[in-house]
Amino acid sequence: MASIEITSPHRPRTLPSLRQIAESAFPIIAIYFLMWVVYGLVEPSALSLYSIEALFNNSLPLMLAAAGATFVILQGGFDLSVAGVISLANVVVAVMPMEGPLGGVANLAMVVAIGLLVGAVNGFVVAYLRIQAIAATLATMIMCKGAALLILKAPGGFVSDFMAYELTASFFGIVPIAGVIAVAIMLFWAVFRSTNTGRSLIAVGQDENAAALSGIDVARTRFTSFLWAGAFYGAAGYMLAAQTSTGNPNGGDPFLLLSFAAVALGGTAFGGGRGGVTASLFGAATLMLMQKVLFAVGVSSFYTGVVQGAIMILAVLFSAFVLAVTRQRKSR
């Protein structure tokens, strides 16, 4: 069935079916650009280079977090440690700023290493000790938050000029670096999804037993997904520090909810086996853009949460609805 679709190497090229379109990143990309049109109409000044750059910079941390969460969700797990790792990475960068591009790379390496470490703990406990992912990652999230508080008690610290100014600027003054990073991740995912690791990730999410029977090391696939997730969370904390130019031990808290909302909005199925990183990136970008649009049309910022929560529920319902409709068509 669905697993054949993904693993068959030579599919005859025909027009994509309704289901394939609905399950791809296409709907969320369409929604994203539609929202830009609305935003541009409501507030024409939004289309200036400055505000586009600012929006990209605002969105990138959430996009990275959502990308990381997607790896775990695709194989059928959940990872709540996202909030903890982002906070931890954020404060680590803010108390140990290193100047220059090399310093920036060193900082990035540090936080990615932290993310990998937390991911390894999560992966070990979930994949090998077989403890429920939500509960285990809840515990590691709390521990990371504690570690972040130990490093920095209150918001403070500062980041290197390289991160604060150069990373958040634009190439040649017209191409926002944040946008380039996002495109790079999409390209990475396009390659990754057809590698063995990528395929086994989705196979495990679709049917764990079938995957195991066809020779996939399920535990190792799970473990790896947490590693990727941790690395992306670390990078998200890094970009959050670059964007805010400061460290905040609670900076990761809003990401817990928003990263899941972004993944849901992108159409990736909770429970695994369906979706992708590109869709989540657009889901995250759409969420951030939506905040701006809501503000532009005059919704009080107090009520942004109502819209975000409602969209999260609707996105999950819509995704389930599409699946049900397309399944029905197929069985007919």
Place this chain on the structure above:
Amino acid sequence: MMQENEIMSDATMDIEDKRSSARISGEFVTVVMIFGLTIAMILASRAISPAFGSWSQAETILYLGSFLVFCAFGQGLVILVRGLDLSIASVITLGGVLTASLMNGSNEGLFYLVPAILGACVLVGTISGIGVAYFRIPPFIMTMAVGLIVYSLCLGFTQGTPRGYPAPFLSGFMQAKFLSIPAPIYLLLVFVIIGTVLQSYSAFGRKLNAVGNNPLAAYIAGLPSGLLIVSAYAVSALCAGFTGMMLAGYANGATLRMGDSYLLPSIAAVVVGGSSILGGQGNFVGTVGGALLLTTLATILTALGFEQGWKTIMEGGVILIALIALRDESFAFLREQFRKRG
């Protein structure tokens, strides 16, 4: 009599020695261990300060822990039916904010405001439950989203700063003493008894256990699974709203973040108390033990002068250790060891 009993029990012990290993239930061991650990910690804390290890410290722990026990009961029911309630923090805030702003420092209308406020909370829980049970939305997504919506509504309703005071009756009750024991401790006792009966001995509780244990079997047996799941979420929201009301009475006002420090501990208390996070197993007495253990730990760590960071790390560590220790494999190992000795 005493002697006879002792001899009797000795004799039965001898006879049943080999079987005793097989009879150790994981739940029972956990409950005994947790209460033992809590009491040992309170007694050992005498070494830190003479004010500790006393009855008055135990009283404080019971008082402060009661808020966690209230909301952990609801969390436990939701976890029992294979769910998770992440809206608890927001519903506590909702209960607190409504209590402060609607009561507005007067006892007037107390008799209809209390049911109205709790009713609003139950409505929130019912919505979460319907989303989970009938629309098949993953529990933690549904409750997280509903929590976000409720919090956002509280924010808008109060315009960022909650005002007002709870009824004097409520704050009076929180400070009242009866036979030199704080009144809320009696409330805690009554709550624990009702909660235990409801979860483990009532028809409702047994049905919830059945749904959590094996939803398919429960469905085939003709249980209204959907309705039962919705009711678990509704009870959870009711308990959270009640916690918010009591907290508002305790602090004589409400804040928008008053629920935050109860969400994660409520899950921790349930898990530490020996309930399976996978659902279908657990009892409220264990949860109460878990809540008191966490409260005791927090009190002692504060007294020892640990930073907030260390306290948070240990809180997470306790959950992780409990999860690893309470796996079925661990109990199988424990039983094996007992058997070898027997």
